[in-house]
Amino acid sequence: MQLCLLLLLSALATTTNPGITARLTPRALEFGRQLGLQLLQSRLQKDHELNLKGSYHSPLLGTLTYTVPRIHVHELQMNDSTVDFVEDVGVRLRVQHGRVRLSADWGAQLGAIQDKGTAELRTHDLAVGLVLGVGVDGSGRPMVWSAACDARATNLHVEFHQGHSWFYNLLAPLLQRVLRQELNKQLCPELHRAIGQLEAALKDMRVSSQLDPFAAIDYSLLGRPLIMVEHGDAAIKGEFFRVGKCQQSPCSPLPAALPVPLPEALPVVHEPMLLLAVTDFVANSAAFTYFTAGALRRNVSGDMLPQRFPLQLRTKSLGLFSPQLQERYPDQPMELQLWARQQPLLSCRPDALHGTLFGSAEAFVVLPNATRIPAFLLNIDANVTGKPSISGNRLRGTVKLTGLRVTQVKSHVGPVEVTRLETLLKFGLWLFGVPWANKRLQAGIPLPTPHGLRLLNPQLSLQEGFMLIATDLQHQT
Ligand SMILES: *[C@@H]1O[C@H](CO)[C@@H](O)[C@H](O)[C@H]1NC(C)=O
Numbered sequence: 049m050q051l052c053l054l055l056l057l058s059a060l061a062t063t064t065n066p067g068i069t070a071r072l073t074p075r076a077l078e079f080g081r082q083l084g085l086q087l088l089q090s091r092l093q094k095d096h097e098l099n100l101k102g103s104y105h106s107p108l109l110g111t112l113t114y115t116v117p118r119i120h121v122h123e124l125q126m127n128d129s130t131v132d133f134v135e136d137v138g139v140r141l142r143v144q145h146g147r148v149r150l151s152a153d154w155g156a157q158l159g160a161i162q163d164k165g166t167a168e169l170r171t172h173d174l175a176v177g178l179v180l181g182v183g184v185d186g187s188g189r190p191m192v193w194s195a196a197c198d199a200r201a202t203n204l205h206v207e208f209h210q211g212h213s214w215f216y217n218l219l220a221p222l223l224q225r226v227l228r229q230e231l232n233k234q235l236c237p238e239l240h241r242a243i244g245q246l247e248a249a250l251k252d253m254r255v256s257s258q259l260d261p262f263a264a265i266d267y268s269l270l271g272r273p274l275i276m277v278e279h280g281d282a283a284i285k286g287e288f289f290r291v292g293k294c295q296q297s298p299c300s301p302l303p304a305a306l307p308v309p310l311p312e313a314l315p316v317v318h319e320p321m322l323l324l325a326v327t328d329f330v331a332n333s334a335a336f337t338y339f340t341a342g343a344l345r346r347n348v349s350g351d352m353l354p355q356r357f358p359l360q361l362r363t364k365s366l367g368l369f370s371p372q373l374q375e376r377y378p379d380q381p382m383e384l385q386l387w388a389r390q391q392p393l394l395s396c397r398p399d400a401l402h403g404t405l406f407g408s409a410e411a412f413v414v415l416p417n418a419t420r421i422p423a424f425l426l427n428i429d430a431n432v433t434g435k436p437s438i439s440g441n442r443l444r445g446t447v448k449l450t451g452l453r454v455t456q457v458k459s460h461v462g463p464v465e466v467t468r469l470e471t472l473l474k475f476g477l478w479l480f481g482v483p484w485a486n487k488r489l490q491a492g493i494p495l496p497t498p499h500g501l502r503l504l505n506p507q508l509s510l511q512e513g514f515m516l517i518a519t520d521l522q523h524q525t
């Protein structure tokens with residue numbers, strides 16, 4: 049596990065500033081193999097329209113025309129198969145002793161004689177070797193192609209039933225050879241077609257998604273996935289951007305914070321299927337996006353605060369810190385305008401996520417005719433720490449206030465006693481603000497997982513500069 053983490057860190061350090069590095073392990077391939085086989089079986093084990101028509105000319109018998117309108121696949125068993133990584137290329141699938149059993153309706157016409165019946169076709173030594181190349185296209189979408197293919201069945205058994213089956217069964221050995229050659233010729237082109245469908249689906253894959261009216265996240269690949277024998281790594285951009293602005297271009301002035309190697313034993317007993325390293329960069333690009341979009345602003349009026357909050361938005365209450373305020377505007381309601389004056393800074397450390405918030409607050413007296421008179425302007429800076437966690441496929445967390453500083457920038461009502469104000473504000477936040485935030489954070493946000501998949505036993509740990517998620521995957525039924 050430790051080695052795995054070290055390797056992941058070196059992968060993080062070599063790619064060009066990814067926000068997120070994803071590592072797939074052989075266990076993920078095994079999961080993919082089982083899921084793929086189940087899918088293949090459910091897709092193939094049923095009726096298939098074939099509409100095969102043809103004719104066979106023999107000098108002795110004349111022309112035999114035949115039709116095979118449909119086939120039904122009864123058995124498709126490829127348990128004896130493996131998937132592994134092919135260094136610098138992609139993924140290899142190997143199937144041995146694959147069993148296929150299918151039946152077909154057939155019709156035949158020889159001169160004036162019409163005949164029909166069913167046939168059964170079996171093979172139990174289907175062998176497939178398929179290498180899937182994995183890459184990236186110009187827009188950061190993953191790409192796949194067939195890098196090598198070899199597929200054949202050597203033993204094919206055909207049996208006819210009904211009609212003049214005894215006659216066709218006499219021909220079966222001859223037919224088997226022809227069918228085998230035909231089948232072996234068709235297998236790889238058929239597989240190429242399936243890969244072509246996958247490739248077409250990937251071309252339409254979205255590489256960004258809008259989260260709310262302000263922000264979207266770009267999760268395109270930054271380069272070709274790095275395939276080694278033991279694992280495959282993908283460098284994902286993981287950058288937030290403003291909706292309608294500078295998509296696909298480096299608009300954030302922040303350099304990606306690359307983690308310093310600091311391996312720690314992770315609380316996982318076996319190698320997980322998927323490792324995700326989410327760097328500070330992702331959180332800071334989110335902070336930058338919301339800040340520049342002007343989303344980090346709030347107006348607070350008296351009725352929005354809890355009744356027992358130690359500070360009330362009235363001149364009577366705030367006047368305790370500014371005697372002139374109460375003198376000039378006796379017992380008037382007040383309003384606060386809050387905004388981030390700088391982008392919040394976030395950093396991930398082994399003990400917690402650390403955030404520094406740079407806020408400003410302007411207090412206004414609200415006159416009976418709704419005119420707002422500016423009273424004073426303060427800077428309020430806060431340090432917070434957060435502990436994220438994952439449960440029930442939602443990202444949750446808790447926060448703590450670790451520092452608060454209030455300074456006076458401007459006042460129209462004489463000096464403000466900021467030290468006392470700071471103490472009372474801290475108390476109020478500790479009593480009401482932090483529990484309120486934690487209640488919302490405990491509800492969490494759903495994790496974006498690919499359709500039909502969910503995380504199984506995810507473990508989240510904090511490292512220097514990034515958050516590491518180690519998880520297995522599960523198919524949602
Ligand atoms: C192949 O796998 C399927 C599903 O996992 C199982 O039902 C079946 O018994 C297996 N067959 C063999 C021959 O191992």
Ligand SMILES: *[C@@H]1O[C@H](CO)[C@@H](O)[C@H](O)[C@H]1NC(C)=O
Pocket residue numbers: 345346347385
């Ligand atoms: C806050 O109030 C001011 C003045 O009433 C208004 O101009 C501003 O748009 C409000 N801001 C928000 C975020 O509601």
Ligand SMILES: *[C@@H]1O[C@H](CO)[C@@H](O)[C@H](O)[C@H]1NC(C)=O
Pocket residue numbers: 415417419
């Ligand atoms: C509101 O009242 C104040 C003081 O009574 C006055 O100075 C101001 O002009 C009034 N504003 C409006 C818009 O009526």
Ligand SMILES: *[C@@H]1O[C@H](CO)[C@@H](O)[C@H](O)[C@H]1NC(C)=O
Pocket residue numbers: 404429430431450451452453
């Ligand atoms: C926040 O933390 C930084 C670094 O530890 C420190 O320099 C700063 O004074 C703190 N600010 C507040 C408001 O506690």
